[in-house]
Amino acid sequence: MTNNWITTRAWLLMLPLLIVMIAIIGWPLIDTVRLSFTDAKLVGTQGNFVGFDNYAKILSGSNFQRSLITTFWFAVLSVSAEMVIGVLAALLLNQPFYGRSVLRALMILPWALPTVVNATLWRLIYNPEYGALNALLVQIGMLDSYRSWLGEPGTALASLILADCWKNFPLVALIALAALQAVPRDIIAASMVDGAGVWSRFRFVTLPYLAGPLMVALVLRTIEAFKVFDIIWVMTRGGPANSTRTLSILVYQEAFSFQRAGSGASLALIVTLLVTVLAVAYAALIRKTAGAS
Amino acid sequence: MERRSLTAAIFVHIAALLLAIVILAPVAWLFVMSISSTTDLIAKPLHWWPDTVDFSRYGVLLSSVANSAGEAFVASLFNSLKVAGMATIAAIAVAIPSAWAVSRTPSVGWSLYAVIATYMLPPVALAVPLYMALAWLGLLNNVFGLALVYLTILAPFTTWLLKSGFDSIPREIESAAVMDGARLDQILRLITLPLAAPVVATAALFAFLLAWDEFFYALLFTSDQRAKTLTVAIADLAGGRVSDYGLIATAGVLAALPPLLIGLFMQRALISGLTSGGVKG
Amino acid sequence: MLKSVTTALLGATLLAAALSAPAHAETKINALFMAQAAYSEADVRAMTESFTKANPDVTVNLEFVPYEGLHDKTVLAQGSGGGYDVVLFDVIWPAEYASNKVLLDVSDKITPEMKSGVLPGAWTTVEYESKRYGLPWILDTKYLFYNKEILEKAGIKNPPKTWAELSEQAKTIKDKGLLATPIAWSWSQAEAAICDYTTLVSAYGGSFIKDGKPVFQTGGGLDALNYMVESYKSGLTNPNSKEFLEEDVRRVFQNGEAAFALNWTYMYNMANDPKDSKVAGKVGVVPAPGIEGKSTVSAVNGSMGLGITSTSKHPDEAWKYIAFMTSQATQNQYAKLSLPIWTSSYDDPAVSKGQEELIAAAKVGLAAMYPRPTTPKYQELSTALQQAVQESLLGQEEPEAALKTAAENSGL
Numbered sequence: 005m006t007n008n009w010i011t012t013r014a015w016l017l018m019l020p021l022l023i024v025m026i027a028i029i030g031w032p033l034i035d036t037v038r039l040s041f042t043d044a045k046l047v048g049t050q051g052n053f054v055g056f057d058n059y060a061k062i063l064s065g066s067n068f069q070r071s072l073i074t075t076f077w078f079a080v081l082s083v084s085a086e087m088v089i090g091v092l093a094a095l096l097l098n099q100p101f102y103g104r105s106v107l108r109a110l111m112i113l114p115w116a117l118p119t120v121v122n123a124t125l126w127r128l129i130y131n132p133e134y135g136a137l138n139a140l141l142v143q144i145g146m147l148d149s150y151r152s153w154l155g156e157p158g159t160a161l162a163s164l165i166l167a168d169c170w171k172n173f174p175l176v177a178l179i180a181l182a183a184l185q186a187v188p189r190d191i192i193a194a195s196m197v198d199g200a201g202v203w204s205r206f207r208f209v210t211l212p213y214l215a216g217p218l219m220v221a222l223v224l225r226t227i228e229a230f231k232v233f234d235i236i237w238v239m240t241r242g243g244p245a246n247s248t249r250t251l252s253i254l255v256y257q258e259a260f261s262f263q264r265a266g267s268g269a270s271l272a273l274i275v276t277l278l279v280t281v282l283a284v285a286y287a288a289l290i291r292k293t294a295g296a297s
Numbered sequence: 298m299e300r301r302s303l304t305a306a307i308f309v310h311i312a313a314l315l316l317a318i319v320i321l322a323p324v325a326w327l328f329v330m331s332i333s334s335t336t337d338l339i340a341k342p343l344h345w346w347p348d349t350v351d352f353s354r355y356g357v358l359l360s361s362v363a364n365s366a367g368e369a370f371v372a373s374l375f376n377s378l379k380v381a382g383m384a385t386i387a388a389i390a391v392a393i394p395s396a397w398a399v400s401r402t403p404s405v406g407w408s409l410y411a412v413i414a415t416y417m418l419p420p421v422a423l424a425v426p427l428y429m430a431l432a433w434l435g436l437l438n439n440v441f442g443l444a445l446v447y448l449t450i451l452a453p454f455t456t457w458l459l460k461s462g463f464d465s466i467p468r469e470i471e472s473a474a475v476m477d478g479a480r481l482d483q484i485l486r487l488i489t490l491p492l493a494a495p496v497v498a499t500a501a502l503f504a505f506l507l508a509w510d511e512f513f514y515a516l517l518f519t520s521d522q523r524a525k526t527l528t529v530a531i532a533d534l535a536g537g538r539v540s541d542y543g544l545i546a547t548a549g550v551l552a553a554l555p556p557l558l559i560g561l562f563m564q565r566a567l568i569s570g571l572t573s574g575g576v577k578g
Numbered sequence: 579m580l581k582s583v584t585t586a587l588l589g590a591t592l593l594a595a596a597l598s599a600p601a602h603a604e605t606k607i608n609a610l611f612m613a614q615a616a617y618s619e620a621d622v623r624a625m626t627e628s629f630t631k632a633n634p635d636v637t638v639n640l641e642f643v644p645y646e647g648l649h650d651k652t653v654l655a656q657g658s659g660g661g662y663d664v665v666l667f668d669v670i671w672p673a674e675y676a677s678n679k680v681l682l683d684v685s686d687k688i689t690p691e692m693k694s695g696v697l698p699g700a701w702t703t704v705e706y707e708s709k710r711y712g713l714p715w716i717l718d719t720k721y722l723f724y725n726k727e728i729l730e731k732a733g734i735k736n737p738p739k740t741w742a743e744l745s746e747q748a749k750t751i752k753d754k755g756l757l758a759t760p761i762a763w764s765w766s767q768a769e770a771a772i773c774d775y776t777t778l779v780s781a782y783g784g785s786f787i788k789d790g791k792p793v794f795q796t797g798g799g800l801d802a803l804n805y806m807v808e809s810y811k812s813g814l815t816n817p818n819s820k821e822f823l824e825e826d827v828r829r830v831f832q833n834g835e836a837a838f839a840l841n842w843t844y845m846y847n848m849a850n851d852p853k854d855s856k857v858a859g860k861v862g863v864v865p866a867p868g869i870e871g872k873s874t875v876s877a878v879n880g881s882m883g884l885g886i887t888s889t890s891k892h893p894d895e896a897w898k899y900i901a902f903m904t905s906q907a908t909q910n911q912y913a914k915l916s917l918p919i920w921t922s923s924y925d926d927p928a929v930s931k932g933q934e935e936l937i938a939a940a941k942v943g944l945a946a947m948y949p950r951p952t953t954p955k956y957q958e959l960s961t962a963l964q965q966a967v968q969e970s971l972l973g974q975e976e977p978e979a980a981l982k983t984a985a986e987n988s989g990l
Contacts (some may be wrong), residue, residue, distance in 0.1 A: 013481070017394035021452060024391055028427070028449050029415050035426035045676060046425070047656045093316055099309045107313060109564060110320050116560030118510045121549040124535045127326050128542055132818035133830055136326055140345035155766075155821030157972060170323065178568050192566040231419040235514040236536070237357065238532050241646070243767030244820060245968035252513075255421040261515065261650055262957055263678070265425045270415035272422040279417045307663055335854070339833055364623050364640060428654070437654075438661065518664065520655045533613065536644035570636040 012064070037134075040270035058270035067254060072278075074161065075250040076207055079229035082165045082172070086225060087218065089169065090176025091280065094207075097177065098184045108181070119171070123238035126167035130154050130239075136221045154240050157247035164248055176221050179262040181218045230252040230279050251275045311559055330546035331355070340540050350374025354547040369575075370548065373530035377552075378435040378438055380506035380515075383444040384398035388504050389497065396459035396483065401468065409460060412453045420513045423449065431518055438520045446514050451504040458503065463489065499566045506556050527552045590699050594675060595772040602638045607897045607917055611643040614826050614844045616716045616882070616916040623867075624911060625777060629902045636895050638664075649957065654682060656889060663890040664899055666715070668769075669881050669949065670956045672706040677954040681711040681885040687897055688713070695906065699947055700919045702818060703881040708954065712885030714919045717776040717945045719877040720777050720840050721850070721936075724837045724862040728756055728837040733772050739874070740867050741781055744838060748814040750838075751837050759816040761809065762827045762836035765971060767964045770823050772950065773878050774840055778802035780948030781869045781876035794963070795981035805976040807970050820971050832857050840866060842880060844915040846936045863944035879947040917944075958989035 040058055043283035044051025062068045097108055114122070129136045130153040132279075153163045158248050189208055231250040236242065242249030242257075255275065258267025330338060331354060333347035397574030399409045425445055428437070437441030466489060474484050492496065512528040519525045531548050561569065609620050619642055624637050641662070642790065643651050647710045648723075655661035656678075667675060675681045688710060700714040722744070724737050731980060732751045738744040748760040764770035784798015809815045816836060818826075821982070824841055828848060831839040832855035839845070845861075851856035865875040884903060886896045904910060909918035913929045919941050930937040951959060966984035969975040975983070 010402055011404055014398035014405045017398035018405065018408060020391040021395040021456060023414065024448055024452055025412055028445065029423060030416065032423040032426035032430070033418070035429075036422055039421075039425060039577070045678070046428070047680075048654065092460060095311050096309065096316060099313075101306075101313045103313070103317075107317050107320075108464070109561060110317065112564050113320060113324055113557060113565070116506070117553050118528060118531075118556060120512050120985075121327075121512075121529050121553050122551055124531055124545060125323060127535065128330065128545065129323065129326065131542075132821055133826070133835070134339045134341075134343070134412040141343055150818075152821050155818060157974070170319070174320065182568055195809060211476075211530040227417050231421075233315060233420075234528075235511070236542070239765065243964075243968065244970055245767065245974060246965055252419060252421050255419075257961070259421070259425055260654065261961075265429075268421075271427055272424070273420065275419050276417075276422045279419060282389050283417050287617045339829065364627070366619065369642075517654060520610075520651055521639060525641075533643050533647065536646055 013112065030279060036269045039266055040196055040273050042266045043264075044046050044266045046260065046265045054266070058267040059274070062267065062271050065093035067249075068251075068274075070246065071249050071251045071254045074248060075230060075232070075252075078161060078165060078168075078232060081162075082168045082223045083222065083229050085165065085169045086173040086176050089173040090221075091180050091214065092185055093216070094131070095210075097119045097181050105264060111178055113174070114171045114292075115175045115178075119234045120238055121168065122171045123235040126170075127154070127239045128161070130163055130211060134270060146202035154246050156242055160248050162239055163237055164236060165215075168229070168237065170172065172225060176218070176225070179217050179221050180214055183214050219286075219290050223283065223290070226286070227279055227283060230282065231275075235261055252279075298473075300329045304552045306555075320395050327546050327549055330543055331550050333491065334542055335541055335543060351543075354512065354541075354544050355551070358547055358551060359543070359572060369522055370530060370551075373525050373527045373552070376519075376522075376524055377509060377527040379440045380444045380447065380507050380524075383441070384447035384451050384508045385501050385504040387444065388448055388455045389501055391452055392455040392459050393450075393485075393490070393497070396456045397463050397489065398464035399456075400460050401471075404419055409456065413457050415449070416453050424514070424517055427514075437518055443515060443518055443526070447511060448519060450507055450511065454507065455500045455504050459493070459496060460499040462493050464498070465496075466492050495566060495569075499563075499569065502559055502563055502567060509556055579821060594959045598738050599796060604635050605892050606639060606641060607638050607663040607890070607892050607895050607899060608639045608641065608661070609666075610641050610643065610648070610655075610662045612645045612648050614645040614838060615844050616718060617912060618844075618915055621912050621915060626739050626899075627934055628908070629899055632902070633898065636658050636899070638743060638899060645819035652680065652887075653678075654828070656887070661889055662887055663892055663896040664884055665887055667704045667712065667885055669883070669950075670709050670769075670960070671716055672704060673952050674954045675885070676706040676709065678709055679724065679888050682888050682890070682893060682897055683709045684712060684897065685710045685887060691894070695921060696919045697921050697944070699879075699944060702879065702949060704883040704885070710774075712883040713900055714881055715900075715904050716882040716916045717919045717944060718882070718916060719881040719940075719947050720773055720842060720866055720880060721846075721939050721943055722866045723831060723836050723839045723841055723845055725834065725857055725860055726862045727857070727860045728834075729762075729862070731756055737862055737864050737868050738838075740870050741876075742870065743976055745809060745812070745814060746869055748809075748838060749812075752814060757835065758836055759813060761815045761819075762822065762830045762839040763806075763819040763821045763822050764827050764841070765806070765810075765819045765823055765949050766823050767825075767968050768823060768962075769960060770958050771967050772988070773880055775806065775877050775963065776878040776948060776950050777803055777840065777866050778805055780878065780946070781867065781873050783869075783872045784873070787953065787990065790990065792985040792990050793957070795978065795985045800978055802968055803967065803981060805876075806967065807977055810971050811973075820968065831842075843917055843936065843940070847914040863939045865939050865946065875904075875942055875944040875946050877943045879950060881947075887889065901986045953990065956988040962987040962989075 041053055041055060043054050097104065121186035132150060132152040132155060137153065138150040141148065154160050188255065195205050232250055233251055234251055236248055236250055240248045242253045254272045255268055258264055258271055268285055300576060329346065332352055334351055337344040337347045358367050358370045362368060370458050378417065399406055431437045431442045468486055471484050474488055476499045510528065515526045519529060531552055534548050535545050597800045610876045615621055623640060626640060630637060648666065651665065669968060696714065697717065699715050703714040704710050704712045722737065729737065730750060732754050734747050734750065738747050749756055756864050763774050763909065765774060778793065779798050780799035780800040782796065782801040786792065786794045786799065810817065811888060818828065827839050827841050828845050831845065831955045832838045832849040834856045846863050849855045850858050866877055868874040868876055884900045886893050904919060906918060908918040909920060910923055910926060912924065912927050918929065924937060924941060953959060962984040966980035970977040970980045
């Protein structure tokens with residue numbers, strides 16, 4: 005078999021996937037680009053060409069800037085919390101204790117819970133009048149009176165992050181745990197003989213083994229957090245006073261509630277661009293990490 | 298095994314207990330709500346366990362009486378099964394040949410990265426044209442239409458997982474068969490796929506869970522019992538006349554049950570899939 | 579040979595039977611309702627069942643979504659050929675729906691009996707530029723509900739007639755330690771907040787739009803928001819109101835945790851149901867109060883209508899269904915959670931029995947209904963106003979500045 009034929013055969017085998025991808029991702033994306041230069045409505049009019057008007061309006065408006073900041077904080081805080089708690093949980097699960105295998109198995113529960121169910125569950129827990137969180141905190145004396153967790157801009161985003169973090173940190177923990185189990189025991193033993201402290205043992209012996217898998221989890225979680233829609237839609241719909249209106253919610257509002265497909269498309273593309281920049285930056289970082297270790 | 302001081306052992310056990318509570322408490326509360334009466338749920342101070350255990354809401358939601366809330370819920374359950382099932386099968390079908398091709402022909406590998414890169418695209422960037430296209434094809438509010446759209450998420454993901462699975466199967470086994478004159482489809486069917494079966498199963502499970510979880514497209518592209526999926530049905534229930542928190546919780550339990558069971562019983566497969574994909578990129 | 583002929587004949591018969599089946603089969607129509615306030619899901623299902631019993635050739639698939647999803651679902655289903663035939667729409671949407679051709683113009687289908695029998699005010703629910711896009715179905719406004727027992731304990735003889743009096747009475751209740759926060763509203767970032775706001779705007783004699791330009795940032799519009807903020811900051815209003823929708827208000831009220839609550843008709847009979855409510859038998863209802871020297875009562879037009887979508891393939895059956903659902907007989911039978919659109923129903927003892935207080939409040943309140951602005955850009959206007967209300971309540975912005983920003987962002 006010649007190399008040429010092997011390459012051709014590879015392309016032929018990939019044909020179904022490529023057709024599907026072009027039809028349901030490539031073409032819609034190009035059409036979104038076209039729409040973003042028009043004032044098209046969602047139903048009915050095709051719209052007229054308006055150049056960069058949509059982009060100019062969005063970038064100069066306060067709505068976009070506010071949503072960008074909200075999204076940024078949501079992504080940074082939830083992902084970093086998930087990473088830290090996840091790694092700590094993994095280190096714990098790597099220690100011997102009674103019931104370890106059961107607890108390891110249970111870790112999958114939050115991750116398997118559908119996002120919408122998770123959001124609904126936490127909305128009930130945060131309920132200002134009858135929620136379990138208020139009841140618990142008051143009954144153990146940590147709170148004097150019931151609070152409106154999702155109704156105050158100061159706590160709404162934090163409450164969302166907590167709910168998101170609860171669902172996603174176990175995944176990080178499981179990935180980190182699998183990596184930990186790959187650390188050769190004799191290396192740890194050797195480092196202990198050398199008299200390395202707990203921190204330096206973690207930093208110089210364990211962490212290098214974790215870095216690769218964690219980096220991938222970090223990238224995936226950040227991209228997902230940047231695109232967040234479901235949990236916010238179900239829990240706050242962007243309120244109170246738009247303090248949790250992330251970019252995806254803003255795009256939904258523009259394109260579907262207000263039916264402005266054109267400017268909705270421009271907004272969506274700006275979000276896409278931001279995610280791409282983020283991903284490219286991460287890719288560079290991963291390459292650097294890989295080169296260093 | 299290293300020797301630990303007693304304090305360290307106690308600390309580890311306390312931390313483990315804490316972690317177990319954090320993980321279990323919300324899930325347990327969801328279940329308790331589903332079997333509590335409304336009176337218990339709006340009592341102050343809150344009743345953490347109902348006076349009388351009440352499973353009737355499960356009956357309400359799973360009833361098949363025509364034009365009832367139960368019928369609507371069951372319909373959405375089946376829609377979710379249909380959409381997730383079809384999308385998974387389709388995704389695996391297109392992913393197997395392409396993942397194998399990329400795994401065995403590194404020179405076309407870049408195309409896989411292009412496919413994976415689409416995972417970054419926020420669904421909102423595709424939603425408007427997809428909406429218009431589905432409308433034009435008459436596939437809005439249709440399980441086939443929704444399953445097709447779900448391929449945008451599932452196909453890149455499964456291809457990526459399968460490719461790293463195929464990578465771990467030595468080429469030498471296939472080369473030997475080629476020497477014996479086997480055709481490509483025979484090699485795939487008789488040698489590679491049986492060896493890769495665990496990976497394929499893992500990829501299928503992941504795909505199914507992803508589709509089961511999906512909300513945004515389902516919210517936009519379905520409107521009633523003919524195609525509405527569970528996630529949308531639950532969001533509707535939670536956002537509407539929610540005098541009965543227990544009913545919402547019951548719907549949550551029922552919707553979570555399939556993925557929870559898959560998660561608990563297929564754990565090893567899921568985690569190995571995640572880490573192998575993760576480690577090798 | 580003979581056998582194969584028989585098989586063929588049999589096959590042909592079966593095929594013919596299969597093909598002819600659709601001829602007898604029923605027409606299927608899809609209807610979209612909301613799972614919130616007004617008629618309960620059970621009521622709508624029961625009404626629909628009576629309709630299909632009377633019209634066995636038509637089946638109706640019912641779909642219930644939260645109010646928050648009603649508008650978007652209707653609009654999004656436009657793209658699908660086999661979408662909804664009948665949709666429930668709020669009084670604020672006909673302008674947009676008419677401009678975007680979402681609903682059929684049904685002006686010619688309306689019979690003289692309907693024209694003369696339905697309350698004149700109800701028609702505004704379905705009208706835009708003197709065309710009618712459906713029939714009014716839910717005739718509703720926000721009333722002031724009060725807990726008779728708590729008022730009695732506080733020594734208050736009569737429920738408030740003015741908004742100032744409401745604050746005074748709430749303060750008495752608070753000072754006597756009966757309730758920490760006596761008033762409950764639905765001020766979540768949603769249309770519900772705008773309904774409460776509009777009620778107050780009508781009390782203060784304000785208006786939303788003048789000559790196509792927003793004017794709510796001055797005069798009555800500003801006074802209304804100031805009242806809300808004042809009531810919130812003074813602690814008379816349950817601070818969780820900023821997170822409440824109508825259902826949350828109802829739960830708090832029927833749990834005996836609110837002395838006053840602003841809500842729709844449906845709360846009266848639900849809060850009086852001993853099975854679900856702790857305040858059954860103690861529920862008082864009056865029209866929302868007025869402002870001394872400006873108004874005696876206040877009310878928002880929160881009515882909703884049933885219309886036929888322009889994409890419906892069965893507009894005739896859809897109309898039949900709408901006519902049945904809005905008919906006086908149906909509405910009188912289910913007059914507990916929502917009141918009829920028919921003038922004569924209000925003097926029908928069968929309708930008012932057991933809810934005389936509600937009917938008395940309705941006669942005054944419904945006559946005073948104040949509209950939210952009629953504009954195709956209502957969704958944007960409302961979104962901007964919701965933000966202004968919430969920012970003012972949360973103290974992020976002064977009401978005047980917040981409303982000014984809302985006026986700029988209203989798209990008008």
